[in-house]
Amino acid sequence: MNLFFDTSALVKFFHEEDGTDRVTEWITFQDNEIWISEIALLEFMSAIHRRFRNGEIEEVRLEEAIAAFEEQMTLFNVEPLAHSVIKESERLLREYGKTHGLRTLDALHLGTYSMIYDEDWVFVVSDENLYKVAELMSFKAINPLKHENIG
Numbered sequence: 001m002n003l004f005f006d007t008s009a010l011v012k013f014f015h016e017e018d019g020t021d022r023v024t025e026w027i028t029f030q031d032n033e034i035w036i037s038e039i040a041l042l043e044f045m046s047a048i049h050r051r052f053r054n055g056e057i058e059e060v061r062l063e064e065a066i067a068a069f070e071e072q073m074t075l076f077n078v079e080p081l082a083h084s085v086i087k088e089s090e091r092l093l094r095e096y097g098k099t100h101g102l103r104t105l106d107a108l109h110l111g112t113y114s115m116i117y118d119e120d121w122v123f124v125v126s127d128e129n130l131y132k133v134a135e136l137m138s139f140k141a142i143n144p145l146k147h148e149n150i151g
Helices: 007-014 020-028 037-054 061-073 083-100 104-116 128-136
Strands: 002-005 031-039 077-079 119-123
Touching: 002 007, 002 020, 002 104, 007 020, 007 037, 007 061, 031 037, 031 104, 037 061, 037 104, 037 128, 077 119, 083 104, 104 119, 104 128
Parallel strands: 002 031, 002 119, 031 077
Antiparallel strands: none
16 A cells, blocks of 8 residues: 655654654564655655754654654655645645645655655545545545544
8 A cells, every 4th residue: 555644744753752663563574565755855854943942852762763753764655845846736725725724844745755656545644634535635634643544
């Protein structure tokens, strides 16, 4: 199965928090192909550094998370932020920004996903608002904080 992770779900693989067990199971299951948007690379670095600045993790955990992330990225499929993704993200913001609070980076994840997904794909997201927008778009979505299994 193809699983597309937004950063809110992906970070759980590299930092122990609610949902980590499920995300780890899904990522390490050999039959799953893991996809992310190129924006996740920057967003992950920002998120893990914010956790350090906020005193949620110590420097040694910060360095371990970054090293694990960089190593794991070689095994993930990283979809580039092409012009078509930017245009699709802009369209999504126009459609869902005003009424559903879709934000810039979430629109980029969703825009990337909408450009590459097929019927056997699943959008994995921990952000409840983004999850709701994905469902409105009739995408198969799963939140590791709520769902036990994919499917």
